[in-house]
Amino acid sequence: MLTFELLKTEGQARRGRLTLNHGVVETPVFMPVGTDGTVKGVLPRSLEEMGAAIILGNTFHLWLRPGLDVIRRFGGLHRFEGWQRPMLTDSGGFQVFSLGGADGKGRRLTEEGVHFASPVNGDKLFLTPETSMQIQTVLDSDIAMQLDECTPYETAGRVTSLDEARASMAMSLRWARRSQAEFARLENRNALFGIVQGGMFELLREESAARLAELDFPGYAVGGVSVGEPKEEMRRIMASTPRLLPAAKPRYLMGVGPPEDLVEGVGAGVDLFDCVMPTRNARNGHLFTRFGDLKIRNARHRADERPLDPTCGCHCCARFSRAYLHHLERCGEMLAPMLASIHNLHYYVNLMREVREALDEGRFAAYAQQFAAERARGIE
C-alpha cells in the first residue's frame, strides 16, 4: 500500500505524508542509502535515533549477495537487516549499466533486458523488468522501482544525442509497462514507482512524464540526473521535471545530491531524495554542517575543542570535539567514519526536518534563503 497526502504547498514546494506498509514518512525526506543491506558504518539504531524514516536497499547488490534464497528465508529485507521502518529499493538497473564502464562493454543491452557478468563470481546474469520485480518482491521493500535505462550524459566522451535519448526513454517506458504488469502478477502489496527519463531534453522529459502518468503509478521518480552532466544542465532538468508529474503522487529525485541541491529540489516540487554523499564523504573526512563543509584532516582542527557544529544535535556533536575527530581520522581509526557518518546523515535528515517545519509554517522561501546564506558563510 501507499497513500500520499499533500498537506501543504508553497510555490512548487510540497509538504506531504506518505503511508507505507512499514510506517509513515513525512515529506520532503532524505533517505540514507544502504547498498549492501547496511547504511555503511552506521548502526540501525543510530539511524532511528537521528530520525531516519526510510532507507534504501540496492536490488543489484542484494541479489548477488546474500542472494534471494537467504532473503526469502527472512521474509524480506526488513528482518534480514534488522530495520522495521520503510525501505525503498532501486531496480538494479543503474548498477548494471555502471558495470559496463564508459564504453559499455561489460554488459549487453537488448529489448528484453541486460546481460552481464556478476562482479562477485563471474556468473552470467540477465536482468529484465520481470526479474527486477521478482527480486524486489522477495526483498519486500515498501517502494520498488521500475527497471529503466538510466540514459547516460555522455558515452566515451560523446554527449548523448536527442535521438539516442529518445530511444532510451522509449525503452524505459516499455520497461515501465512490463515492470508494472509483472508487479501486479506477483501480487506485490507494496508500491511501484515509474521513472522519468529523457536525458537533458525537456521535450523528452515531458513526453516521458505524460506517458508514465497514463500508467497511473502510485509515485514517480526523476532519473537520469547526476549522471556526469554539467551543474547547469542538472539544475535545468531538476527545476523543470518534477512539476511535469501528477501533483497527487509522491516525487522522488534519484541520487541527488549536495545539501544545496536538496533545498533547490524541494523548491522544484520533489518529495523524496537519496544520495551516497553523506556517508561516502564521511568516509573521506568531509563533514557537512549548517555553516559550510569542513575537511576534518585539516591541521587547523588538531587542537579544536569545539564540536563540528555547536547547533547540531547529533550524537557526534553532543559528545566529541573536532580535535578528537581529527585525531581518529589521522590514525585511520574506524571510529572516524562511524562518527562522521552519524553526523553527516543527521545533518541531511535534520535539514529535511527543518524544511518540513518551514513548509508547515509557510516560510519555506525564507528558510531557503537563510539556509543558503548560512551555508555560504563558511564554518569558523
Added chain:
Amino acid sequence: MLTFELLKTEGQARRGRLTLNHGVVETPVFMPVGTDGTVKGVLPRSLEEMGAAIILGNTFHLWLRPGLDVIRRFGGLHRFEGWQRPMLTDSGGFQVFSLGGADGKGRRLTEEGVHFASPVNGDKLFLTPETSMQIQTVLDSDIAMQLDECTPYETAGRVTSLDEARASMAMSLRWARRSQAEFARLENRNALFGIVQGGMFELLREESAARLAELDFPGYAVGGVSVGEPKEEMRRIMASTPRLLPAAKPRYLMGVGPPEDLVEGVGAGVDLFDCVMPTRNARNGHLFTRFGDLKIRNARHRADERPLDPTCGCHCCARFSRAYLHHLERCGEMLAPMLASIHNLHYYVNLMREVREALDEGRFAAYAQQFAAERARGIE
C-alpha cells in the same frame, strides 16, 4: 586516589571493589583496550551500555598522536575521548620494546631509558620512567603503570636465560623506584601500579614481587606473560605469580587472554585483565560465545536465522542474525567489525560479571567448571 576493598575470597579467587577518581570498578573485571584513544570500532556509549567499567589507553600511541599539547588542552584523556568512567594507561614500554623487532635494532636500551625513532614521523624520542610518568600525568588516567622492561620469552630464536631475565627484572625494579619518585614529584593524584617481571622463572618472580611490595604501590601488575611463551609456561607463571602479591592490593594480569585464561586467572587471584583479543578477533570475524567460538565467514552461517548466541544480551544478538553478520563480513562492510566488536566485548565484560556473581554467592569453583564444559561443548 585508589581504594580497594576485598569483599570476598574463594580459594585464591577474589571479589573486590576498586574506587578510583572517575568511579567505582567491581572486580574481577575485564578492561577493553583503547589504543589510540578509541576502543576500535566501538562507540563509547556502546561500552557504557555493555557495562564496561574501565578501559585502557596506550601511553605510547597517544604521546605520538595527538600529542600531549592536545591532550593537555582537554585536561586529560577522559574529556578528549568522551569517556568519563575510569581509565588505565600502560607505560608505553611494551610498544617501544615491540618496535625493535625480534633483534631489537629499532631501539636502544640504556639504564636511563629507551631511545627510539617515532614510527609516525621518524622523530628521535627517548622514553624514561620519568617521561612515562609525565605523559601519564597529562593523560590523567586513574591507573598509571610504571615503566618496565617487558622481558621477552626469546630473542632472535634464543630463549631468555636466567641471568638475562634477572638483569632485566632488576632494571624494571630500579625503574619502578624512579617511576614512583617521579609520580610523587608530579603530585599525580591517581594511582601508580608496579609491575612484576622475572620471565619464566618463579624465583625471579618471587624476588620481583617481594621487592615491589616494599615499595608499597597501591596495586600491582603481572607483566611479561603472553609474550610468545608456550602455553604451559604461561599457565605456570599465571598460576604462581598473583599469590606472591600483597593480598590487600589489586592485581592486574597484563595482556591476557582468551576467555579460558581469564577464568583461570581469576582462580589464581587476578582482579584486572585487559586484552586486544575481543576486538582484534572481531575484526577477523572470530566470535566468542558461551558455547565456543565461531568464524562468521564460514559458509554454514550463510542462511542461519539465529543470533550468535541466544543466551547473550548484547545489542548484536538482540537484533541481528548469523546470516546477516556473515553477509556483512563477506561484503567487507564496516558494520561487520562494529557488531562483532560489540558482541565480543560484551562477552568478555559479561563473563566477568558472571564470575563476580559466582564469587558473591560462593560458587566460583562450580561456575568455572560449568564455564569450561559449556565452552568445550562447541556452538551448534
